[in-house]
Amino acid sequence: METINARSWVERFIKTVVDQAGELTELDRRAGDGDYGTNLRSALRRVEANLAGVASDAPDAVFTAVSDGFLNTGGTSGPLFGMWFREFTRSPELTTAALAEAAAGGVAVVQRLGKAEVGHKTMVDAMVPAAEALTAAAGRDEPLAEAVRAAASAAHTGAASTESLLAKRGRASYVGENARGVVDPGALTVALFFDAAS
Structure with a gap:
């Protein structure tokens, strides 16, 4: 059975985001305040520093x-x-059921704090379909690798759907029609995260 190593997953995610930071920044420049890529790289530098001090490859750690x-x-x-x-820290092992949960x-959590719904042109537009794909995969008892690929596909579809939307939440909501077409x-970052699992 194909397994996924949490540390390798995160390391691939970091590399992917660093490689695409310019594109992510440009998207935010067109639809927000342009600091998304900078903040994301800053977060990932902290992640790398944190990981260097973690001996375990266990998902919770x-x-x-x-x-x-x-x-x-x-x-x-x-x-x-x-x-x-933080929700991904709640299980000491990666299984389809644990990841779906x-x-x-x-x-x-994100919807409670950010007040965003699907269709508001935020990260939620990718998070929700990814979660739904994982929940469906868990219900069918699918192998983890297949479940994550389904989540990645769903997240990409969700992210792509934001291009035509008028933002209702987040920074993009401040720029109105200027954010349409972006x-x-x-949401794209969520899709890249699930991509990095395989």
């Missing part, structure tokens, strides 16, 4: 390092991602 890195970052998205990742819990960078 790894995702605690990730959560803490984001919680100590400025902007709006950093703390929201930090709380989302974490993703669903993360959505609930993919939400937070």
Whole structure:
């Protein structure tokens, strides 16, 4: 059975985001205040520093390092991602059921704090379909690798849907029609996270 190592997953996520930081910053420049890429890189530098002090590859230890890195970052998205990742710390092993529960819990926290719904052009537009895909996969008792691929696909579809939306929450809501035609960078980051699992 194909397994996923939490530390390797996070390391691939960091590399992917660093490689695409320019694109993420440009999306935020067009639809927000342009600091998203900078804040994201700052968070990931903290994550790397935290991980260097963690000997265990257990998901609860790894995702605690990730959560803490984001919680100590400025902007709006950093703390929201930090709380989302906090839900991934609740299981000492990665299984389809555990990941589905974490993703669903993360959505609930982010929606409670950020007041965003699907269609508001935020990270929630990718988080919700990813969580739903994982929950469905858990119900079918699918292997973890297949479940995460389904979550990544759903998250990408959700992120792509934000391009045509008029933002109702977040920084993009301040710029009105200027943000239409731009993919939400937070939603894209969620998709990149699930991509990095495989």
